[in-house]
Amino acid sequence: MGESQPIVMISSYPPRLCGIGTFTEEAREFIQKANPGREVLVISHTDGSGEGVFPIIDMSRKDWWVPVANKIRGLRPYAIHLEHEYGLYEYVDPRGYGDGNEGVLSLLSALSDYPTVVEPHTVHGRLTEFEANFIYQMCQRARIVLLKCHYQKWRLDWNFMGRGWATPRNIMVVPHGARPDRRWGIEDVPQLKEEIGLNRFPYLGEHIIGLVGWIQSNKRWDILTSIWEEVHDLILQESGQDWNLLAAGSMRDPNHLRDYEEYRQQVEVLEQKGLAHYFEFIPRGDIYYKVMAVCDFIVLPSIDETQSGTLARIISLNKPFITTAPMEGLTAQTLESKGGLLFTTKAMLKEQVVRLACDEDLRLELGDNLKKYLDGVVSWDVVAGQYNEAYALARESVDSGRPIELPLEF
CATH class of the missing domain: 3.40.50.2000 (Glycogen Phosphorylase B;)
Incomplete structure (x- = not known):
């Protein structure tokens, strides 16, 4: 043996x-x-x-x-x-x-x-x-x-x-x-944008919120996209910063085609106003991490999930996040890691996104908590x-x- x-x-x-x-x-x-x-x-x-x-x-x-x-x-x-x-x-x-x-x-x-x-x-x-x-x-x-x-x-x-x-x-x-070897710093973001082709879109400015991963009916991008214009304006009024929404991923199950088309259409309307961008890619390998790495934080509005590979990648990158609660594994890991915020209504999501965008110290605190959680628990x-x-x-x-x-x- x-x-x-x-x-x-x-x-x-x-x-x-x-x-x-x-x-x-x-x-x-x-x-x-x-x-x-x-x-x-x-x-x-x-x-x-x-x-x-x-x-x-x-x-x-x-x-x-x-x-x-x-x-x-x-x-x-x-x-x-x-x-x-x-x-x-x-x-x-x-x-x-x-x-x-x-x-x-x-x-x-x-x-x-x-x-x-x-x-x-x-x-x-x-x-x-x-x-x-x-x-x-x-x-x-x-x-x-x-x-x-x-x-x-x-x-x-x-x-x-x-x-x-x-x-x-x-x-x-x-x-x-979760991978312990994909932690790029802020100084790496311009190079990462260039590598994946996002530098071609000048309206994707310094501050980006990410919706990243497989586009499925249970990953309800529309919860955020439907209120994003209002949220964008609230952040601008409170902080003076012009934040952008990056919706990035692809569909893998033809049964989700209707929702995929609906979510894309909503993002395209926002894109015409210079408020968002849709980026098509297969969420696998290094590019999955690089797309997330250019974001300041991630929103994961799932409505049916026990545990999530998307969340594992968020943790790998020490990215603060906002996700749905109560949602079994997502809620459990948010509480255990102390690395994210939770929402249970649209109004609460709006409040949490504005709060996290306008509070850099909070983003740093959540990111540091995720680093400790990654190193000690889920690496x-x-x-x-x-x-x-x-x-x-x-x-x-x-x-x-x-x-x-x-x-x-x-």
Whole structure:
């Protein structure tokens, strides 16, 4: 059982335009850094590619998990790390009926003799009956389950107790990782604007508020764009500064086309008045960070999110932010990091945007809080170390033949 055994991740993977795939690509980089003597390999869906990637998950097959299990046995892994999101593993039969992620449970059962770690990306505070049953069965089959927020762990206890079920004890909290190596300073902004082509728009002045990321129905850009002209004028009156709105991103799901077109139209109207700019780009890789880096702060008006890759990038850059509350993971990380402001009505959003734009000391304070939170809590370097702890516990469970029992949150 030497260091030659690989860590095998199971996930969607680029070039698929998928938030979980992008997450896994970044996580893999830092897991590899924390395990220089091991390969970190990926078993992906058939549209994944790259070195050390095996694109064999074929969701047109009900038994898609069988070749995955066979491949894993051949790789003789040190640990198996599965990234779970319901939509990634749902087999749909010719009638249009889904199997409720039965394949994931079958895969975990088939790999019961291996150290399995499952990282679910959707665990709501109030579970549906299906979600509760699936998570219960998943925890029974996996050696270690990783939740991203502490509230998810104590709410899971509440959800299960209310059903008369025993709460699983093999659950760790490991936060959504954030890069520690993308912190550009104010002096770098002109060069970054030039690199991504934003220097061609002179009305994008010294102070910019960002709406950045994938354009989806749940990322309600219109909440801010619909009041931006009034907000812009209030900031100008109070501070004498001419702030601009940068709406930047792209659509990845055709089902969101109507909202994408509506949001773009609103920004284009503002653009004609010199108050905003729309910048189309694929939110992935370095350009994602560079677009955010030219902004003074970010507004993240999501109305349906458990945790957010967009917020992880905001934290990476130590950018103050404003986001919706109460909103599960977004609210939890805002409170824990002390790096952002919350809103729950349009009037409150207007007030918070004006407040943050007009108070440079507050922006600096929030940014400093995010730096401390990044360095101490969510840096990928810290998170990769926690993954290694999870792998070690999973191996201990296999070797001892006993389940791991960790303390409850409360």
